[in-house]
Amino acid sequence: MSKLKLNGVSKAYGATLALRRGDLEVMAGEVHVLMGSNGSGKSTLCKIIAGSVRPDDGRILIDDTPVTITGPRSARAQGIGIFYQELSLAAHRTVEENICLAALPAKARLFVDRTALKERAARYIALFDGVSGDGFSADALVGNLRPDQRQLVEIMKALASEAPLLIFDEPTSALDRAQVERFFEILRDLKRRGRGIIFISHRMDEIKAIGDRVTIIRDGETITTLNLGETDAGTVIRLMVGGAGDMPASQSSAPAVVDAKDGAALTVRNLSGAGFRNVSFEVARGEILGFGGLHGQGQSALLRAIFGAGSIATGEIRIGSDRFDAASPRDAIRRGCAYVSGDRGRDGVISGRPIIENVTPIHYLRDRLMIARPSKLSDRVAPALESMHTKFASLFHPINSLSGGNQQKVIIARWLIDRPDVLLLDDPTKGIDLSAKADLFALIRQLAAEGLGIILYSSEDAELLGNANRILVFNGGSVSRELTGPERTRYNLYQAAYEAA
Amino acid sequence: MTEIATSPTYRRTGGIRRLLERYPFLPALAIVLVLLSLNGVFSPNSLSYRSLTGLLSTYMALILLAIAQTYVVYAGDIDLSAGSILSLVNVAIVVLMERWGGGAGAVLLALALGLLLGLACGLVNGLVVAALRLQAIVATFATSIFFTGLALYILPVAGTPAPTIFWRTYGGRLLGLPFVFYILGGLVLLLLVLGRTRLTTQLLAVGDDQQAAYQTGLPVVSIRVRGYLLCGLFSALAAFCITGDTASGDPLVGGKMTLFSVAAVVLGGSALSGGWGTVVGSLLGALTIGLISSVVFFMGTPSEWQNFVQGLAILVVLMAGVLAGRRARP
Numbered sequence: 001m002s003k004l005k006l007n008g009v010s011k012a013y014g015a016t017l018a019l020r021r022g023d024l025e026v027m028a029g030e031v032h033v034l035m036g037s038n039g040s041g042k043s044t045l046c047k048i049i050a051g052s053v054r055p056d057d058g059r060i061l062i063d064d065t066p067v068t069i070t071g072p073r074s075a076r077a078q079g080i081g082i083f084y085q086e087l088s089l090a091a092h093r094t095v096e097e098n099i100c101l102a103a104l105p106a107k108a109r110l111f112v113d114r115t116a117l118k119e120r121a122a123r124y125i126a127l128f129d130g131v132s133g134d135g136f137s138a139d140a141l142v143g144n145l146r147p148d149q150r151q152l153v154e155i156m157k158a159l160a161s162e163a164p165l166l167i168f169d170e171p172t173s174a175l176d177r178a179q180v181e182r183f184f185e186i187l188r189d190l191k192r193r194g195r196g197i198i199f200i201s202h203r204m205d206e207i208k209a210i211g212d213r214v215t216i217i218r219d220g221e222t223i224t225t226l227n228l229g230e231t232d233a234g235t236v237i238r239l240m241v242g243g244a245g246d247m248p249a250s251q252s253s254a255p256a257v258v259d260a261k262d263g264a265a266l267t268v269r270n271l272s273g274a275g276f277r278n279v280s281f282e283v284a285r286g287e288i289l290g291f292g293g294l295h296g297q298g299q300s301a302l303l304r305a306i307f308g309a310g311s312i313a314t315g316e317i318r319i320g321s322d323r324f325d326a327a328s329p330r331d332a333i334r335r336g337c338a339y340v341s342g343d344r345g346r347d348g349v350i351s352g353r354p355i356i357e358n359v360t361p362i363h364y365l366r367d368r369l370m371i372a373r374p375s376k377l378s379d380r381v382a383p384a385l386e387s388m389h390t391k392f393a394s395l396f397h398p399i400n401s402l403s404g405g406n407q408q409k410v411i412i413a414r415w416l417i418d419r420p421d422v423l424l425l426d427d428p429t430k431g432i433d434l435s436a437k438a439d440l441f442a443l444i445r446q447l448a449a450e451g452l453g454i455i456l457y458s459s460e461d462a463e464l465l466g467n468a469n470r471i472l473v474f475n476g477g478s479v480s481r482e483l484t485g486p487e488r489t490r491y492n493l494y495q496a497a498y499e500a501a
Numbered sequence: 502m503t504e505i506a507t508s509p510t511y512r513r514t515g516g517i518r519r520l521l522e523r524y525p526f527l528p529a530l531a532i533v534l535v536l537l538s539l540n541g542v543f544s545p546n547s548l549s550y551r552s553l554t555g556l557l558s559t560y561m562a563l564i565l566l567a568i569a570q571t572y573v574v575y576a577g578d579i580d581l582s583a584g585s586i587l588s589l590v591n592v593a594i595v596v597l598m599e600r601w602g603g604g605a606g607a608v609l610l611a612l613a614l615g616l617l618l619g620l621a622c623g624l625v626n627g628l629v630v631a632a633l634r635l636q637a638i639v640a641t642f643a644t645s646i647f648f649t650g651l652a653l654y655i656l657p658v659a660g661t662p663a664p665t666i667f668w669r670t671y672g673g674r675l676l677g678l679p680f681v682f683y684i685l686g687g688l689v690l691l692l693l694v695l696g697r698t699r700l701t702t703q704l705l706a707v708g709d710d711q712q713a714a715y716q717t718g719l720p721v722v723s724i725r726v727r728g729y730l731l732c733g734l735f736s737a738l739a740a741f742c743i744t745g746d747t748a749s750g751d752p753l754v755g756g757k758m759t760l761f762s763v764a765a766v767v768l769g770g771s772a773l774s775g776g777w778g779t780v781v782g783s784l785l786g787a788l789t790i791g792l793i794s795s796v797v798f799f800m801g802t803p804s805e806w807q808n809f810v811q812g813l814a815i816l817v818v819l820m821a822g823v824l825a826g827r828r829a830r831p
Contacts, residue, residue, distance in 0.1 A: 052716045072718040088716040090709035092777045093702070101706055102718045104699045111697045141522060157717075 002064060003028045003165050003196030004049065009058030010220075011044055018044040020220035022058065026165065026196040031187060033207050033228065034200045036217030037240055037494070042200055043085055045217070046169045049198070050082040051075030062165070076102060081161030085169040085200075087154045091143030096121035098142050099156045124156035127186055131178045148174040155183060166190065167198045172206060184210050202294055202498050204233045216240055237494050264318070265453025266422045268306070271315030275301030276477045279315075283422070283453035288444065290468025291457035293497045298477035299457040303424045307339040308332040319421055333365055338420035340412055342430030348411040349399055356381055356395040359413050366418045384416040385409070388443050405436025412440065423447060425456045429463060441467055461493050473497055521825070525770040526782030528825035532768075532818055533785050536792035544799040558672060558681040560791035562587070562743040566758055567765035567783040568692070569735030574766050575701070576728045577708035577775025578630060578637040582645035583736045583762055584755030586622040589648045590615045590740035592656040595663050595750030603664030616737050622648060623733020627726030645759070652752035659751035663744050671745025684742070692780050695731075704728050708775020764815065765790055768822055789818060 002025050009022040019041040026032045034042045047053035049060070051069040060067055062078055069075045075082075089098050096118060097104075105116035121138055136149050145153065151174045158166060172180050187197060187210055201207055207214065208228065216223045216239045223239055266283040276298035283289045291299040304310040306317060308326030317324045319336060326332035329339070341347035350358050356374060359381045363369065378395055385392070390409040392402060399407055408428065415423065425444070429437045444467065448454050458464050464471050471483040473496035481496040483489075521527060541548045566583055573580045594615040601607035626644055630637045673680055695701060703724045707714045715721045736755075743754055763773075769786030771778025793814045802810050 050716070072716050073720065076718045082716075084713075084716055088710075088713035090706040090713060090776060092709050093706060097702060097706075101702075101714075104702060106699055110699065112699050112702055 001028050002026070003062070004198075005061040005064070006045075006049070007059040007061070009045070009048055009055045009060065011048060011053060011055050017220050019048070019055075021222065022048070022217075023222045024198075024215055025225070026198055028164075028194045028196050029191050030212040031191060031197045031199050031210050033211035033214040034198060034217060035207070035214055035236060035240060040217045040240075041220040042217055043169055044220075045222075046082065046167050046198065046200070049075070049165075050080055050167060076161060076163070079164040080167065081158045081163030081165070082167040083154050083158040083169055083171045085173075087150060089142045089150060089153055089157070092141060094139045094141055095125065095136070095145075095153055095156075096138040098153055099124055099160050101157070102161060120160065121156075124160050127156070127159070128152055128179070128182055131176075131182050148176060148179060151175060152179065159186070164194075165196045165198075169200050170202070171199075172201055172203070180206065204236075204498060208233075218242055233495075237491065237498065241490055241494055263320070265320065265451075266306075266324075266455070267316075267318040269316040269318075271302070271305070271312060271317065273301070273305045273310060273312040273315075275310070276305070276474075278478055281472060281479070283455060285451045285453055286448050287470070288448050288454045288456055288468050290464040290471035291455060291474060292461065292464050292471045292483075292493050293474035293480070295459055297474040299474050300426050301477075303339065303426045303455065303457060306332075307337060307424055309339075330365065333362060333420075336421040337424065338362075338415040338422065339424045339426065340408075340415070340428045342427035344404070344407055344411060347426075349407055352398055352400060354396045355385075355392055355399050355402070355410055358399045358410050359384060359395075359417070362414045363417045380417050381413070384413040387416065388413060389439050403432075403436075405432035405440075408432050409436065409439065412443070419450075419452070421452065423452050423454045425454065425458075427457055427459050429458065429460065437463075461490055464488075465490060465493070524779075525777070526779045526785055528822050529769045529782050529785035529789065531825075532821060533788050533792065536789060536796055536818075539796050540792060540799060543796065543801075547795060547799055554679045554681060556791055556795060557685065558679070558742075558746055560787060561681055561684060562739045562746060563758060563761055563765065563790065564784050564787040565688070565735050565739035565742060566755075566762040567769070567787040568688075568780050569732040569739060570762040570766050571769075571771060571778060571780050571783040572704060572731040572735070573637075573728045574763075574771055574773060575704040575708050575775060575778060576725050577711065578725060578728060579641065579763065579773070580626060580729065580732050581638060581641040581759055582622070582626060582648055583732060583739075584757065584759030585645040585648035585652070586619055586733055586736040587740045587743060587755030587758060588752055589622065589652040589655075590619050590737045591744050591754055592652045592661075592750040592752050593618055594740065595661050595744060596655055598664050598667065599661055603666065605666060608664060608667050612741060615740060616734065619733040619735075619737025619740070620730055621733070622736070623730040624726070626733070627729030630729065631722045631725035649752065649756065656750050656752050659749065659753070661750045663748045663750070668745050668748035671742070688784075692784075696780070700724070700727055700731075705776050705778075708772075708777075710776070761790055762787070764819075768815075768819060770822060790815070793818065 004024070004026040006022050006024040009019065010017070011019040022041070022045045024045070034045065036042050044053060048055045049069070051072045051074055060069060067078055069078060090101065093101070099121040100117050105113040105120060107113040118138065125132070125138055132152055133146065133149055136145065136152070142150060142153055151171065155171055158168065172183065175183065190197060199211060211228045213225055214228050214231070214236065215225045216236065218240055226236070263285060264282045265285045265287070268282070269280050271279045279302060281289065293299065301310055305312050308328045308331055312325070324335060324337070326335065326337065332339070345351070350361070356377060360372070360377055363380070364372070381395060388409045390406055390413065392406065399410060402410065429440060441463070444454060444456070456464065456468055465488055468488070471488055471493065472479045473481040473483065473493065475497065483492055483496070537548065546552065566587060569583050570580060594611040597611040597614060598607055601611065626641055629635055629640045629644060671680055675683060703719055706717070706719060707721055707724050711721060740755070744750070747754065765786035766778070766783045767773060767786070768789050769779065769782025769784070771782055793811055797807050797810045797814065
């Protein structure tokens, strides 16, 4: 019997289509896996079912009856429970309160029935007895728990909904083996009791262990549904990647591999910190080193930590042959390190100020400039902007008058007046158009040719494959694989990113 | 996969930390005790039964207003109109009591209407902030001007006296005990009852993470509106106390009290960002503000320096509270 059926569900945010066409059928008593790369629309699909995102189009059927889901409350009423990837917990409430938050047991309709609440929560806490770790108790505040324990609370909360259809959007990303095993036992039990389960994970072994069928999503479209018993990992990855998966990155596009005599621009040894562990690598002068892998596997955290904006626990960083451990971004800039973030609004743009002011702050800092003379500065600013074909009316127009791509060019131009030694690019092309991307990468290659050491983290694999000499694939905060030369194929990149950490 | 945690703060919970987690108002309580003893040092007389009763009846209005503020702060909102609601209810009940002759029946009826008026103001705030999704700080600032305008329309100049029976009761005694003690007792009972309601937990959950609460399936808009309703209700109760204390109507009496109520909430250990706090803390925070004024007075500070010293003292107390409270917050 079909528990849930989606027909042609779609969702657009402004001009971007988050979900082009979602078709899905989940049976009672099956674990239905969703697979797709970053931003392919898995989470959007789940949120539409759970009511926290309203679809633009399409039909949803529960038990073969068409339904309208107006919000999370109505989804719950229709018998849908969900584990949110980003968790939906209240940090200052206790574990038991969080588990029962959606439907607090009531006394006289007004008061919280503490005894009933404790009893109900204890049932779900008991499911993970022995694997929930130190400091985990019914009355512990969720904010004091470790990430894996928080994830367990979110699982318990989803289970406590006792919904016939349960959605788990990456529930195992922080769990250890024993916890995952226990969770899978619970899922198998739920399966036997006829619940329908949607499950998302990026770990092939887990999917093999628990899944019955898999639906593949690519670019916001559900491609196909397969029986997991009759397929293999290679097929699944090929379907996720699409047709061009096996083509190697074009060799001509990558710049010449480094001269040995130039030496290392940046050396990182055994670096650990919040979000990454034991990372070592070397970037030579003139080299573009790519960071790949799924989103949020420590790439950004590492780049920010090198730039002095994140914390480092242990390890060593050198720029050239000097020891480099920047206490703050200000310090890092003085020592010749540059950082460009894809999140312009947060990390780059000085909103509402003229373009010239947006190009010059690094120059002020590095030259310890006290008095700014616009006419003189213009002479230095103009060539930097021109080298990237930035389109602007005048230097004194506010930066907000530019398109996203041109804003990003202005941000990069900042670093071109006084050349840094090392350039850290943290997903720099997020949300900018194709021609701006082309200009940007042309410049990045030119900078590399001039001898800068460049690290490029990109969430778009094509950018990495087309520009990086080497690619380090991150998984769970550390480097799981290094791809060099002809190994740099889309297929290898996916496989390294998706295999178990 | 989810972003790997950027701030790993999961150390073991120690004894003090655990205690502070359970009773976040302990630092505020300690501060109140310190201030009380300071009062005793500068003027032993100020610790007498009589002066403490006086302190309580003067600051009961601020205590109630701070509690009113707490319920919206729980949900991560703020109400800059609480003081104006207090003024509006104050002038409304004084004018009504006078019109209806000032007898016991008139007083009770006026009080009932005052409560309804407070609730109505809270409803307006709640709808404007939660349903229309306007910024709480600016929206309630706007409604505060509106409520003050209404108060000025009802009573353009301060001075209409409250009926004798009303302020005599408030400042008097009942069965040998000062009336404010009954108010305090009733208040504590009411707070205990409210603390056990589902609404309190839901308000805190909304303040903790509104998006998470929405995704959990909580009716976020209705919960926030109910927070503002509670705020309106307690502001009206605060108005009753100020009317009993000043024995007259004044359309501008509450204006200055709004920010004091916010300060009291913070001094009491609640987080302005929501999700964390206690009403008992706010009660103590309001007392702290009262005690600071009295210490400054009893220290013999010259009048031109009193504001200066008072502001400085509040800063110091705030700092002490932050240092102690930082350990409690997860």
